[in-house]
Amino acid sequence: MPASSRIVVLADTVFTATAVAAQPVTGAWLAWRLGWELVEGWIALSLVLYVLTGLFWLPVVWIQIRLRDLARAAADGGAALPRRYHRLFRLWFICGVPAFAMVLTIVWLMLARPSFSIL
DSSP, rough: HHHHHHHHHHHHHHHHHHHHHHHHHHHHHHHHHHTTTTTSSSHHHHHHHHHHHHHHHHHHHHHHHHHHHHHHHHHHHHHHOOHHHHHHHHHHHHHHHHHHHHHHHHHHHHHHOOOOOOO
């Protein structure tokens, strides 16, 4: 099995899990230090998108682990990747596109800090 699939699963888990834990804490601290309310429109929308991104990320973790296992089994058996691998890869991609778009939107919201209310 290519080492890349093992490393991708490990790196994604380590870096993403760290970000998932650190970003809300550091973001809330920064907002507090700057005197911003978490209910300000751009912050509240960022938080909603953050949660939605997490909902897309959870199945992606399971899919990546499954892809790694299927690739390992195919390599160990000297076989081609099974159809299930390709179906899971498409699902991984489908989940990744909106999650990535939401992360880009969150970055834009943090940079632009547009003035609006979502309440």
